[in-house]
Amino acid sequence: MTYNRLIFELSSPGRIGFELTQQGFQDGDVSTPLDTSLFRDSPADLPEVSELEVVRHYTKVSQKNIGIESGFYPLGSCTMKYNPKINDEMASLDGFRLIHPLQPLSTVQPLLKLYHETATMLNEITGMAGTTLNTFAGAHGELIGLMIMKHYHELRGDHRRTKVIIPDSAHGTNPASAMMLGYETITLPSKDGLVDIDTLLPFLDDTIAGIMLTNPNTMGLFEKDILKISKAVHDVGGLLYYDGANLNPLLGIARPGDMGFDIMHMNLHKTFSTPHGGGGPGSGPVSVAAHLVEYLPSPVVTKVGEDYTLSYPEHACGQVGGFYGNFLVMIRAYSYIRTVAHDLMNVGPNAILNANYIKESLKNDYKLVIQKPCMHEFVFSGLIDQSTGVKTLDIAKRTLDFGIHAPTIYFPLLVEQSIMIEPTEVESKETLDQFIAIFKQIAHEAKTQPDIVKTAPHSTPVGRLDEVFAARFPTLHFKALQKVEQK
Amino acid sequence: MFKYLPLTDTNRKDMLKVINVSDVDDLLIDIPSSLRLKKPYAILPRLSEHQLRKHLKANQGTVLESYRGFGAYEHERPAIVDTLSSRQEFLTSYTPYQPEVAQGTLQYIFEWQSMITELTGMEVSNASVYDGPTALAEAMMMAVNIATHRRVIVASPLLPHVEKVIQTYAHYRNITLDVLPSKAGLIDINALEKAMQEPFSAVIFCYPNRYGNIEYFDRFVAAIHQQKALVISYNDPFALSRLKTPGSLGADIVCGEAQSLGLPLSFGGPYLGYLATKMDYVRKMPGRICGYTKDSRGERGFVLTLQAREQHIRREKANSNICSNQSLLALQATIYCASMGKQGLVKAFDQATQATHYLAQELVKTNLFTMAFQAPFAYEVTLTYVGDTEALENGLLQHGYLLGQRLDDQRVIFYCSESKTKTDIDAFVSLIKEVHHDL
């Protein structure tokens, strides 16, 4: 039986889990305390449990998850590389963790310096001129990147730029971010998985604010016409936005800035090894070409002589978060870059080799959409032999029975039954061979015992979950759950 | 060879053979040679783990004996918050898109959502958002989405960095933000009544507010709802352990910064935004939501639900572009609330409030300070100083103390956490007297 008790169910009235410092006040020390008429009628129904009960509970809860250290995690476009422990250790230093964001600048010079150095190194790696680390996640970076695009055109007095071009292979955050900025999205159909310059040209006019591209794209292919595309977009006065989700294979190979991109975001929790945390915190730094540096959001960490300060430039696009972004995540990325250093040049090539090895090893069982070398990831369109009705969802669920996380499924949308695999550079050949064997076995099972695949997973903490029920009868907190289970 | 790059030359040879190319370079078709990097990145040189430790330990910030809050609050943090949340199953796992192997994450998100509904008195919470200020920006956009008028009124004085963020979002979303002046550190009722005469989608309230003052908004709710607009409340969830819940006062959307629920100060991040609302608005709420269901074996389980609203499905028609949450921080806050418990969180509030009231009292007794406002306050209080606050701040810094946040040349807002003892505060007050005399 899988442990599935909620912390509230372990409650026993009167139990406490923590001891606060005794303050030593006596009755009457405070002559005018806070008026109790302002108090809520009864306290929040938080659990009442002892410390050991909390520890056991969350330990057992954690055992229902798999992390990168549990096994292979080939999620396409997520770059699930190893999260080095030394980075976590550095992020836990008191002189980072216990620092208030509004301390006088004289007491935080080393922190501002680390921010500045990280930004400078990211500039070098991306080929851009300025970087902000104030953005909290990839989607947040995209939003701010588009704010910069909009701000740039606004300040030029150009109000005709109402549209953004986005390939149909793009991640959903791209059109969502464009919509948030009030842009109309033009969806560009891909040709052989790529942006086709002839398809693009008719859309290019002075109503285009810019184009958002991922390179390599979500099919794992390098946009070979990128230089032509960037010239064409610049020629009509538009800007190029780079979605850096797939930056990993470019490490050691090429830089978005050199391709003509004006604005980009990257993901520290993908390319730069910071932990995903089950869905956050991430960090989505935004980098820009020289002509856009003045539009980066405030506050800007600025070097003045040998000192560091925070500036609020006149043309900054705004302030996009409370303080300076996810600082402790940045410390992890800094530690990663300092640790790997010149071996960053080998990250891209190794990631590409690993991906192509898996692709070539499985192409006789799974349907390859694009018959040419990929970069760090590639897409299958389900099994070659789909005669027994085994779908991508089933394959993904069966993968879980082997102790590894399934690849990305049903994305990109332009591929039917898509399975997107990204091994990253950290995996050994032995791990890849193990994965290849598992996927071959599943292909075999799909032919000989399809039911075992269609009803998978069998050995995970829970079986397939009723998502229809969850959406139809949303039960979103403990007291609601109690009502439903009582029925 | 490198410790994170396991492929050996033999491995490479074998793999290239399978791929049927002689070199990795042969795989880099389509990349123009003009783009290929010709030399290594010009970045700082490699540090071993040993060197990295030495380097960063020598480059830390100065930890101070602090009386500053203003949107970032130090609290006593149980040791187990870090030990439990650093388990690799929590720390290194991905978003729960394969829920069968992510019940751990989904379960704690469900517990977090439950705790937020308890603290706020609202019907539903999401899985968290980036931070307090962006949570308020999302709430503002959600309200405009529901009530359609592109105008939102800010009635309570908000923290400056919160205001700057919502102004940025409002600008790019073509929303007019009407930030009303405050009166004696509280809502200017005349200004609010006047502002409500033009169409609007929401009014934003906040308690405790920028000055630490506590003012409830219930008397305005009927008029706002009559105009088919929404009430948004921005609250520190630590305060909601004791103060009346915004839900009980009639709020439609509640949000804020949950760093105060057991997260370290972290020089500003990562922090933790929360967002809660009524079930009527659940499909308009941005961000991830975790729901209860059963699995194929009839057992209890949890899944991300109502995803059809989100960016990966609706794309340009999504409520927001937000993709991730602050999962690990939500876990830390959940563990914190579980450890502190029903009684403990209230006790922490009472202790912090008692310490702050004592500090205010003792500072006023020195005749160097007067109360800036005549309003109720909890753990933050604004006082007016007879001298120059910057000089006082510098003087205290020499002794390793951090003055409360300077609002201007005369006023300071002080914060006492629940860990400040009577002795600590007496010593602080003495030091202030000493520093003041030396100025």
Add this chain to the structure above:
Amino acid sequence: MSEKRYSPSHEWVVIHDDIATIGITEFAQASLGTIVFVDLPNPGKSFKENDIFGVVESVKSASDLYLPVSGEVLEINEAVATNPELINENAEENWMIKLKVTNPSEFAKLLSKEDYDALAK
């Protein structure tokens, strides 16, 4: 009662006097999968031809509902609003909204059953 006509976006319309009854097609419900929620407008609201008048949501998708003919909403089908699975059970009978038609000529522009069936293949 008129014949049933269809829009290319998979809605069907029947008109009686000048009241239109509107729903989504069998093809639409099959593509959506189990419907978990329908968002319908309040009576009294007016729309033009091709306006989005609501959303139909399944677990994996949310599709906009496009109005085949202009009009003012008179009634929504409460049974369907409470139990959206009714649409999966019988999409062609379980209607969503009734509308007072403002421009009857728009009806003729819609597709006949044969034309729609050809499209939906």
